[in-house]
Amino acid sequence: MRGCKCQIVPPNLFERIARHGSQEEREAALDTLAVDHSIRLIRAQNAALIGPMAQRPVGTPGRHGVVHRTIYNAKYRNDEHATTVMRDEGQQPSADESANQAYDGLGDTYRFYWEVLTRDSIDDASMSLLGEVHFGSKYDNAFWDGERMIFGDGSGTLFTGFTAALEVIGHELTHGVTEKTINLRYSGQSGALNESISDVFGCLVKQYKLGQTAEQATWLVGEGILGPGMHGVALRSMKEPGTAFDGDNQPADMAHYVNTTSDNGGVHTNSGIPNRAFYLVASAIGGNAWERAGRIWYQVMVSRAVQPDCQFHTFATATLAAAATLYGANSTEVKAVADAWGTVGVLSASQLPTSAAVPT
């Protein structure tokens, strides 16, 4: 507990409660101690790692910051290895709108990762960005296949082309970044965190491009790609999960967590919970969401503070530790993170190490 100045209740009190309190008091105290212990562990790991990952200035010798993109044409087939190039790096715009949208969107996403987080592409080692458009016949989807970001044209009924929304392109590229960092297992809560991280950075790419503050941004994912068979404004709302379209069943808090075996255990459904937590952090801190809220989330990824099977609670604890590492234990950022995870019900009030701490 030494060094954890953010806690207003003396930790030895928790230890005493854990030993001598009622059953309920003991459980609450043990939870608090466990959270505090994991925060300290993660903070120690972060401290060891922050040196090499700390903001590297653009232009550092050996660092590039030069994007390389190739956009392939799947020619309406389910071919993940299409070889026909529609637009390569530096070439003039194609006559094909989807190819240009993919090229530009991957460029905007690269620029975000480089300028904001000093990350040089998906692998932080100048990996080429491979996009593929016109995948499948009336294909209502976009995905990351482990090598390429692949976009369908949509059926025209549910969806129109998936390259039209920058946050969709940022979302797919971010799946690659997650795979190269904390590699969250694509199932249940760890899968929902994987999805949420893609929504978070997809939205940040767009906000950075548009110069929008947390307050100005829409926090919508999949804006402008809904067809006439979908009634709503987007596919997901990070600000108000469950309100983006007529069939949006995303929960906004743990009390409404959806247990399902579909969609790898509801990875695109329960992502609403960590999505809202991020929105709440960004909105409490204010200003540009990519500057502090985004950096806290990225710190968890790049410092590999969590394991692939990480659950919401562990991730929440890791963001608290990352915020403390970056901004100090008594910072407004730590308080924003603690409050957000409390609001969505991932950390209960008794588990919040900073719930009673007032920065002075």
Add this chain to the structure above:
Amino acid sequence: MSEAVSSDRLTIERSGGFAGLTMHTSVPLADLRPGERAAVEECFHHPSTPPSGADRFVYRFRVGGREAVVREERLPGAIQPLLDRLAGSWTR
């Protein structure tokens, strides 16, 4: 899944994808072409596999009391004509 699982129809659920929409359709077994029937049968003997990449569709096939969950990237090629034929029939 509100629709009763009958033994003379193939019901298909498609979940996942970027949108995370869960869609349903079904087809009488009698309407399956021989190659498609074999492909569906192959699905029931498919070993379960972990997802590769992200945002892929996941298919769940049901006939009678049998159920198979197959990831889009692992579908037998012979089932594609059936899925193409059913493309306009998915409902939420």
